[in-house]
Amino acid sequence: GAVVSQHPSRVICKSGTSVKIECRSLDFQATTMFWYRQFPKKSLMLMATSNEGSKATYEQGVEKDKFLINHASLTLSTLTVTSAHPEDSSFYICSASGGVRGGHEQYFGPGTRLTVT
Amino acid sequence: AQKITQTQPGMFVQEKEAVTLDCTYDTSDQSYGLFWYKQPSSGEMIFLIYQGSYDEQNATEGRYSLNFQKARKSANLVISASQLGDSAMYFCAMSDSWGKLQFGAGTQVVVTP
Numbered sequence: 001g002a003v004v005s006q007h008p009s010r011v012i013c014k015s016g017t018s019v020k021i022e023c024r025s026l027d028f029q030a031t032t033m034f035w036y037r038q039f040p041k042k043s044l045m046l047m048a049t050s051n052e053g054s055k056a057t058y059e060q061g062v063e064k065d066k067f068l069i070n071h072a073s074l075t076l077s078t079l080t081v082t083s084a085h086p087e088d089s090s091f092y093i094c095s096a097s098g099g100v101r102g103g104h105e106q107y108f109g110p111g112t113r114l115t116v117t
Numbered sequence: 118a119q120k121i122t123q124t125q126p127g128m129f130v131q132e133k134e135a136v137t138l139d140c141t142y143d144t145s146d147q148s149y150g151l152f153w154y155k156q157p158s159s160g161e162m163i164f165l166i167y168q169g170s171y172d173e174q175n176a177t178e179g180r181y182s183l184n185f186q187k188a189r190k191s192a193n194l195v196i197s198a199s200q201l202g203d204s205a206m207y208f209c210a211m212s213d214s215w216g217k218l219q220f221g222a223g224t225q226v227v228v229t230p
Contacts, residue, residue, distance in 0.1 A: 097216055111162075
């Protein structure tokens, strides 16, 4: 149980285009989903927290107009990187919580590797 | 503000031996959670073990155990009987009262035959 999927797993796009990444909880209802960014050999950095039906809360320094997050249902959250630039190239990971450990446990998706050319 | 510190950037361990990965934290919250995740080269984050701040007993999950010393604010991970498949990056993380996770810098573990 507690499986989270991400799609696509890998995407290459041109500068200036937008890319949408989907995060789905497959076998549980995720009241909260989180989006992280990870640079090579570095730790995960939280970008934003999204709760179903409400606006996402962004961490300091994260541009909300660039990284659009939609949490339309209890099983789906999307991250759209708008007008992508090469510096947006990174590994993006989502996680979902709603588990049994008082809601603290997060289940991670397999990640999406974005390359902007 | 919360802070998670992993001071070991990398470690080598021989197969079948035990290894301890250090993690210290700082928080003013009374209620928090401590987690360890494994990240192999594929990139997926694999949950290993969880310790709640009010749990009196150290958490154990198979070959993983968490040495929780609340007064010292440490939450070290012990992997017993290391296997080649344990080679990966290991992250310590702490959740706040909102469930947000903050990660340490990670420790790269290499298990040698």
